[in-house]
Amino acid sequence: MDVSIVIPLLNEEESLPELVSWITKVMTENQLSYEIILVDDGSTDLSWQVIKKLQREDEHVKGIKFQRNYGKSAALNEGFRSAQGDVVITMDADLQDSPDEIPEMRSMILKDGYDLVSGWKKKRYDNTLTKNVPSKFFNAATRSVSGISLHDFNCGLKAYRKKVVKSIEVYGEMHRYIPVLAKWAGFPRITEKVVEHRPRKYGVTKFGISRFVNGFLDLASITFVGKYGKRPMHFFGLWGTLCFFLGFASSVYLVVAKFLNPAISLTNRPAFFIALTLMVIGTQLFLAGFLGELISRSSANRNQYLVEEKLGL
The missing domain is CATH 3.90.550.10 (Spore Coat Polysaccharide Biosynthesis Protein SpsA; Chain A)
Structure with missing residues (x-):
């Protein structure tokens, strides 16, 4: 037709x-x-x-x-x-x-x-x-x-x-x-x-x-x-790792600054809470990517790809 x-x-x-x-x-x-x-x-x-x-x-x-x-x-x-x-x-x-x-x-x-x-x-x-x-x-x-x-x-x-x-x-x-x-x-x-x-x-x-x-x-x-769709960890894992690393590095910097100057109060510094929030968000994104990978690998079409042509098969 x-x-x-x-x-x-x-x-x-x-x-x-x-x-x-x-x-x-x-x-x-x-x-x-x-x-x-x-x-x-x-x-x-x-x-x-x-x-x-x-x-x-x-x-x-x-x-x-x-x-x-x-x-x-x-x-x-x-x-x-x-x-x-x-x-x-x-x-x-x-x-x-x-x-x-x-x-x-x-x-x-x-x-x-x-x-x-x-x-x-x-x-x-x-x-x-x-x-x-x-x-x-x-x-x-x-x-x-x-x-x-x-x-x-x-x-x-x-x-x-x-x-x-x-x-x-x-x-x-x-x-x-x-x-x-x-x-x-x-x-x-x-x-x-x-x-x-x-x-x-x-x-x-x-x-x-x-x-x-x-x-x-x-x-x-x-x-x-x-x-x-077939590799969610590449998205969530990347941004999760970046957020966690940024938060962790900021936390380390603030803790070191506290030891060098005990008069500084961590809990009164907004940067401390921002760093903790980044670490939590990073962990959640990483877990989202991990769950996405589990779902993707359990999908019925996880290895379904469009093949244009085959020779000798």
């Missing part, structure tokens, strides 16, 4: 028939074999009934329905599990992403050799202050931390090599950081493409300002797990 199109949705009953018709038109014109995977993330309107009707009319349409709302990351993860196409496309269901972009994005994966192509909505129709300013700050922070030069990490329109989506797990609010997940998984060939952003035709946006707070917390999580 050439293309799998994964579309997470929540209460988009009005836009689904038009979106599926548009995708079908593009796929037919480009003579591509395809599947459309619609993931209903606990809609409370008639979205699922619309999906069932579309599936009866077109065998290319497939549906997944959650019992309740789990979030966009969960919907994408389930869609990725089911996808069979050589190239996997993700897009939103609100008609703000154009299916006309699919053939060129697919070509960038197969012909240009990229692992992931992310859309960049350079000209937006929802350029409000509450969305635009936090989004720019969020993207700048993510670029700085991840080292991936993308302008719009949160764009729903992306293209992936099949192996990429089968090698990552998306949860929480991690859908914003799929390029980061892909890079940590060993797929560094990531680029972006300027895509058309269309005005919302039906309904209202499902995302609020809280997504940015959750997004930064997830960025911290994914950065730590990506670097130290």
Whole structure:
């Protein structure tokens, strides 16, 4: 199969028939074999009934329905599990992403050799202050931390090599950081493409300002797990040792100063308590690293690594 199109949705009953018709038109014109995977993330309107009707009319349409709302990351993860196409496309269901972009994005994966192509909505129709300013700050922070030069990490329109989506797990609010997940998984060939952003035709946006707070917390999580998930002692042990050594050295200095000048009172010096606090924090960090190592070594996937190729085996 050439293309799998994964579309997470929540209460988009009005836009689904038009979106599926548009995708079908593009796929037919480009003579591509395809599947459309619609993931209903606990809609409370008639979205699922619309999906069932579309599936009866077109065998290319497939549906997944959650019992309740789990979030966009969960919907994408389930869609990725089911996808069979050589190239996997993700897009939103609100008609703000154009299916006309699919053939060129697919070509960038197969012909240009990229692992992931992310859309960049350079000209937006929802350029409000509450969305635009936090989004720019969020993207700048993510670029700085991840080292991936993308302008719009949160764009729903992306293209992936099949192996990429089968090698990552998306949860929480991690859908914003799929390029980061892909890079940590060993797929560094990531680029972006300027895509058309269309005005919302039906309904209202499902995302609020809280997504940015959750997004930064997830960025911290994914950065730590990506670097130290299999070696937590390298992080906690390093900082624990530094804190303990600094506190211990300060304590030794203060005790020596006390012996040289008995008139000095240790308990009246803030530096003494700071030194003790550093030693306690250092010990706790070291123990956290030790416990992390025990948990990591007991994990079922402790020796699970992505192997790109084998020869003679």
